[in-house]
Every structure is written in C-alpha cells, then in structure tokens.
Amino acid sequence: MGKIKIVYDMDGCIGAAACAAMDPKYFEMNEEGKAVLKGGEKNKEGKYELVINENDDTFQAAESCPVQVIKLIDEETGEELI
Numbered sequence: 001m002g003k004i005k006i007v008y009d010m011d012g013c014i015g016a017a018a019c020a021a022m023d024p025k026y027f028e029m030n031e032e033g034k035a036v037l038k039g040g041e042k043n044k045e046g047k048y049e050l051v052i053n054e055n056d057d058t059f060q061a062a063e064s065c066p067v068q069v070i071k072l073i074d075e076e077t078g079e080e081l082i
Contacts, residue, residue, distance in 0.1 A: 003075035008037045008048045012069040023061035051075055
C-alpha cells in the first residue's frame, strides 16, 4: 500500500456527514455541522491536507461526498485518484 494525500476543502462542505460515516478514523463532524479532517493542516489555498497510508475507507469517504470537496492524491506520482 502506498501513501496518499487527502486534500479537503472545508469551505465547500455542506455537512452531509457521509465522509464521517465512511471513514471515522480521519473525518468527524464539528459543532457547526461541517466535516473536520482529523490531523489535517491548512495549506496556502485554505484547504486541509493530511498524508496517510492508502485505505479503502478513505476512498469510500471521498467517493461518498456529494459536493466532491475531498480529493485523494497519490504521494508518489502526484496523480489525482479522486
């Protein structure tokens, strides 16, 4: 398994909570009803990033987001996976 970078745009989150249901290890809902990327750090564009080991739950979380604000990037190739 390789490393992937989660890139999450919290500003675009509508609070559907699908990501938190699919991948509670990395996503949880805050008191404002938006998802939070646990351990994520804000980048220059205001999005949150976290590098993790590739896993199915995170792919399901990204795919389940109705507004597609979760991107997964292959750390080795830079390819956007989702």
